[in-house]
Amino acid sequence: MLETIQNDIIEQVKAIKDIKTAAAWQGDVDSLLKMPQKMPSLHVVYQGARFEPFDQVGEPTISSLDYLLILIVQNQKSREDASAAAYTIIESVRDQLTGHQIGAYGFLRPKLEDLLMAEGGIIAYGLTYSMENVLVATE
Numbered sequence: 001m002l003e004t005i006q007n008d009i010i011e012q013v014k015a016i017k018d019i020k021t022a023a024a025w026q027g028d029v030d031s032l033l034k035m036p037q038k039m040p041s042l043h044v045v046y047q048g049a050r051f052e053p054f055d056q057v058g059e060p061t062i063s064s065l066d067y068l069l070i071l072i073v074q075n076q077k078s079r080e081d082a083s084a085a086a087y088t089i090i091e092s093v094r095d096q097l098t099g100h101q102i103g104a105y106g107f108l109r110p111k112l113e114d115l116l117m118a119e120g121g122i123i124a125y126g127l128t129y130s131m132e133n134v135l136v137a138t139e
Contacts, residue, residue, distance in 0.1 A: 001105065002065070005131065006044050008102045009067055013042045016092045018085070029070060029116055029124060040089055043070045047128070054138055063136045066111065069093060069127040082123045090125060097129055106131045 006024055014022045018040055025032055025043035032043060047066040054061040071089055075082035094110055101107045112128040 001134075002046055005065065005102050005105060006046060006067065008100075009044050009069070009097065009108070009129070012096050012100060013044075013069065013093060016042075016089065016096060018089055018092070025070065029126075032070060033072065033117075033122065033124065037072070039072055039074045040085065041072045042089075042093070043072075044068070045070065049134075051136065057138050060135050060137055063134045065131045065134055067108075067129050067131075069129065070116070071125040071127060073123050075121045077121065079118060079121060079123065082118075082121050086123050086125055090127065093127055102131070105134050 010022050010024065013019055019042055020038035021041035023043055025045050045068040047068045049063045049065045052062040071086060071093070073082045073086040073089065075085060090113060097108045098110055099107050108129045108131060110127070111130045112126070114126045114128075116124040116126045118124075
């Protein structure tokens with residue numbers, strides 16, 4: 001289930017014309033920034049889940065799943081140009097993912113957009129999307 005959702009998110013953001021790299025990532029942002037890549041890039045990270053209480057094994061429960069998309073934009077001319085490019089991509093991601101249905105699991109909701117770093121001509125944003133009320137078996 002987690003990989004299916006992650007892969008679907010990656011396919012959705014690949015459709016954004018300005019994105020040159022879209023892939024899964026596990027690790028910290030500093031390592032990601034040092035990795036050679038074509039930019040602008042979006043990397044999808046499964047952040048975790050919150051589960052509703054349940055009384056016994058075998059009884060399904062409801063969970064909320066969070067996925068972080070790390071957007072990295074580089075512009076050698078200026079940070080302002082990098083910001084403008086990042087804003088356009090953030091809005092495109094929001095348009096592409098908000099309300100997107102992934103199988104029987106549910107649909108994506110934007111949860112948080114956060115500036116992670118701005119250094120030189122590189123800007124990184126964290127875009128968190130969640131799926132609420134996902135039914136999970138407790139077998």
